[in-house]
Amino acid sequence: MEHGDGTASQPTIYDVARQAGVSIASVSRVLNGSRNPLPDTRDRVMQAVTELGFIPDGAARALSARLKEVIGVVIRRPTVTVPDDGIFEDEEASLQFPDLINRGIEIAAQRRDFNLLVSSVEAGGHDDSARIFALARKSDGLILHDRVLEPAQLERLSRRVPVVTLAGMATPATANVGSDNAAGMAMLARHLIRDHGYLTLAYLGGFADSPDNVARRAALESEAAAAGAVLGTGPEWTGNYEASGGARVIGQLLAAGAPLPRAIMCANDQTALGVMYALTSRGIAVPGEVAVTGYDDIPMARHLQPRLTTVRQPIQQLGAVAFETLYALISGDDGARRDVVLPTRLIRRESCGCAPEPPPPAGPR
Amino acid sequence: MEHGDGTASQPTIYDVARQAGVSIASVSRVLNGSRNPLPDTRDRVMQAVTELGFIPDGAARALSARLKEVIGVVIRRPTVTVPDDGIFEDEEASLQFPDLINRGIEIAAQRRDFNLLVSSVEAGGHDDSARIFALARKSDGLILHDRVLEPAQLERLSRRVPVVTLAGMATPATANVGSDNAAGMAMLARHLIRDHGYLTLAYLGGFADSPDNVARRAALESEAAAAGAVLGTGPEWTGNYEASGGARVIGQLLAAGAPLPRAIMCANDQTALGVMYALTSRGIAVPGEVAVTGYDDIPMARHLQPRLTTVRQPIQQLGAVAFETLYALISGDDGARRDVVLPTRLIRRESCGCAPEPPPPAGPR
DNA sequence: GTTGTTGTGGTAAGCGCTTACCCCACGGGG
DNA sequence: CCCCGTGGGGTAAGCGCTTACCACAACAAC
Secondary structure (H helix, E strand, O other), rough: OOOOOOOOOOHHHHHHHHHHOOOOOHHHHHHOOOOOOOOHHHHHHHHHHHHOOOOOOOHHHHHOOOOOOEEEEEEEEOOOOOOOOOOOOOOOOOOOOHHHHHHHHHHHEEEEEEEEEEEEOOOOOOOHHHHHHHHHHHOOOOEEEOOOOOOOHHHHOOOOOOEEEEEOOOOOEEEEEEEHHHHHHHHHHHHHHHOOOEEEEEEEEOOOOOOHHHHHHHHHHHHHHHHHEEOOHHHHHEOOOOHHHHHHHHHHHHHHOOOOOOEEEEEOOOHHHHHHHHOOOOOOOOOOOOEEEEEEEHHHHHHHOOOOOOOOHHHHHHHHHHHHHHHHOOOOOOOOOOOEEEEEEEEOOOOOOOOOOOOOOOOOO | OOOOOOOOOOOHHHHHHHHHHHOOOHHHHHHHHOOOOOHHHHHHHHHHHHOOOOOOOOOHHHHHHOOOEEEEEEEOOOOOOOOOOOOOOOOOOOHHHHHHHHHHHHHHHHHHHOOOEEEEEEEEOOOHHHHHHHHHHOOOOEEEEEOOHHHHHHHHHHOOEEEEOOOOOEEEEEEEEEEHHHHHHHHHHHHHHHHHOOOEEEEEEOOOOOOHHHHHHHHHHHHHHHHHHEEEHHHHHHHOOOOOHHHHHHHHHHOOOOOOOOOEOOHHHHHHHHHHHHOOOOOOOOOOOEEOOOOOOOOOHOOOOOOOEEEOOOHHHHHHHHHHHHHHHOOHHHHHOOOOEEEOOOEEOOOOOOOOOOOOOOOOO
């Protein structure tokens, strides 16, 4: 049977061997650079390879070599909701932070001739674990983004394949790569409290089961307590890492007549986007009346009005390090680090109340 | 040899067969629902599968069934440049448009139990074709984003595996999925010329070898000619589909003392972002002095100040249709459409000079 | 001259599945 | 009563590679 178009079947290693007048073992050895074949053999093989355009089949190679050179990556894709008033349409699907991480993973993977098999699970998904376990059988290891698998399932999975989590916690059987939430949040809190003198704050969090979210809140709580600032938290301040969640929280708070704090610190930039939209569209000045901050520093943060003060994570590097960690696990490198924390940096822009930076020189760059 | 952690080797179909007291053929038949096994056999197999947690190995399955249930997707990743003045840092890496398309592909692929193997090639890359051909041997077919392969290489590739291009042109051996550039650009041009009365326009294009770019320019030229408007094009108006390219073009034009047109129509939203930044940071009012428009309607377009007037493509749907087209090719469905064009829609916001929409009602949603 | 010792190429045994083919029990027709 | 059709299970042959193992030169040392 042929493909839809007239593609004939591809040449195999047997075709190459025949054409070069050698055995398939020699072809394989030349191609994989093992056992140092004679120059004559090598040349004959290489010429046959070129003439036939031979490229080894991935599945056969994987089966035989017990290495697929593929790693699986799983992201959590928000539930598709009815577009609210349209302003956040596609916003949720545009996972800037995860996509940027994946870019980092992919670039690192290329250096080792690995490829990325990506899969997404829906937020409210039911039997997502089946898909993830199946993905594991198509790859040599997995990188899991935040909250794609229940801890129990994660434990089960990690007994079968090497697993690296992002924004999770290292366990005996899994490694984790993340950034320094505590330091980042502390820097941000100090800036708002000391530099701006804000004394009423609120943390608009992500999901309760997100380790990043928990760590950020904890850092904030201890920082606020130490400085004698009031920190609003609690169920009414629970978002979902998405713009719509941030907007919803503000809407409900305002509807309930609750007073707003002087500064709202969001669990991530997307949430801050929703918050800023909800505030300004109701005539509440940002940062004049309420300051807003984010976390991550995705590119969009710079383009908001006012520009978003946030904590920068080295996003692509996070991905690259996650790959290298997984690669070490796959290669059986026992010295591999199992818990990597990358540094964060405070990015002051205007949404916190800082003065706009002077306009850049007007000449051509 | 074991993995870095103590993962033992996974159960095989032989283990299941032994545990269930049947042959491996029966296990396979139960699992693949072929040949209608007896209820007793089915139950015994299913129980053994559950007890052992058996999941078939992807490589073995692929080798035997001659179907990998994997499709390759190749995006073009911009060359990493030294960050200019920092404002566009990471901007280039954040490929919102391609990433959103990939999301659409992935969701469609899941419905058929296919996975996505993603790879990127660098803009200035040299032997990228080798990587793409290798990817083809790890998958059942490829979806190629804009300009990832030279036409000659594309032709060679398409003789070996089913290929669907995005933003390309259908060829005898490849299918293409795109959106209606001509209609979209015409709507936009008419809006600027008729509704706003702008008579001097410019098209800030993408790459000369991008079919989308060519089609958009052509539509614009004929529309401008028909309406008697002046359209600036030419080498000085050549961007690169990225924010930095848009900013660079404006910078050079201004430095050369060239007069700006009343409206600048960009090849995509990212370019428009760069253009708006370059203009406003030099004190040129958008849209007051110069109107700016984009193309694609990525989520960011709504968050720019002023909000970006643009042409919306059904981005995720583009990806979904590309997958279905490729799937048809892989399945040997000869009735498959080989050139799909999806509709576009004009999105009027403020960057063209339209009045801001009235603020939304202030109550909670 | 014989016996190692290297270094190369070939042979064939898998890797873990799918499936063509065969075999056998069971019924219904002649 | 026998024969054949039918439906299920088992056996084994691959799929296209890698690699353990062996054969066999060529050469060094004795």
